[in-house]
């Protein structure tokens with residue numbers, strides 16, 4: 001499917017064709033689909049229809065790309081980290097600087113897109129789930145900018161752990177609603193947001209935070225994030241005169257990974273690597289590696305890999321980075337793994353901490369703990385390669401939000417929690 005591309009130098013960077021689309025039911029191979037309450041089938045279909053209409057409408061992209069350029073700050077740089085490359089003694093490492101976007105992480109690409117879709121559908125209120133608070137902040141940001149009411153569902157446990165983001169959302173005018181069910185964390189917040197949506201979908205749009213959930217969310221979240229990989233592809237061709245050998249991204253639900261990796265999918269020579277959170281180690285059971293250690297099942301409206309115990313209960317996860325602490329993963333990544341197009345890797349809490357410190361010391365860039373997982377695995381891969389080869393790592397966010405966790409890990413702060 002194609003659309004009339006808006007005419008500007010900025011807009012001409014982006015390819016608006018949708019490739020590797022799921023089937024009509026939202027299936028990527030055997031994964032994905034739409035497993036939702038009967039009452040949500042209609043609103044989900046309305047979003048799907050609105051999305052395809054918007055995507056084929058040049059004026060939708062004109063406004064979206066204008067906001068991405070002037071509000072978000074795109075295109076983000078692709079930075080050749082020469083000192084980090086030399087430190088590792090292997091391939092040249094390039095960093096895609098999503099940390100430099102407005103609000104400090106890739107999530108805003110998606111909330112701008114879904115916010116525009118909500119407005120186009122005449123919705124006055126948006127809701128979202130959040131774990132670490134990053135998607136909540138990105139949603140509250142666009143709700144403020146579009147003048148919409150905004151309710152964010154957040155586990156009470158997560159609220160206590162991420163108070164600065166809770167206060168940030170409040171400052172932006174959003175209502176943060178505590179969720180006490182289950183373990184009072186992200187998966188419970190998603191359930192509660194879905195439950196509220198059942199009752200309010202007439203005037204409310206659910207802005208889903210990652211490339212998961214029921215169809216059409218995995219598709220539309222991916223499409224709104226492909227700007228990352230499309231820019232990176234054009235930038236590396238310009239800067240290095242060729243495509244990378246490897247592209248690497250961390251995986252929570254899979255939105256920054258799909259954003260970077262999707263535009264390289266048809267470049268058979270480019271290896272695509274997804275890095276999961278190994279927490280205390282894959283063997284300890286205390287991790288969030290759904291692709292490496294999970295099995296197929298249904299979570300939050302789609303068939304994917306998830307972590308569950310022998311009774312089929314969704315398992316508690318652990319990662320030092322709240323943004324990777326999710327027991328499922330986007331269905332398209334599950335499909336790409338089974339298809340053999342995706343290479344799987346993992347980084348532990350300790351490896352992520354070491355990677356964060358190394359990048360900070362040798363490049364003066366403080367990355368998010370989530371992104372530090374991609375850095376750890378990406379550098380490990382680069383070390384086995386030649387200096388004339390190229391690895392692109394997605395720096396999905398900046399580290400400011402993680403400083404308390406990091407200082408505590410380093411023993412520089414009394415543990416107040």
Ligand SMILES: *Cc1c(COP(=O)(O)O)cnc(C)c1O
Nearest residue numbers: 252253254255256323370396397
């Ligand atoms: C939320 C978040 C992630 C993980 O989410 P994905 O949907 O897997 O991208 C990674 N990095 C940062 C900085 C985040 O805020």
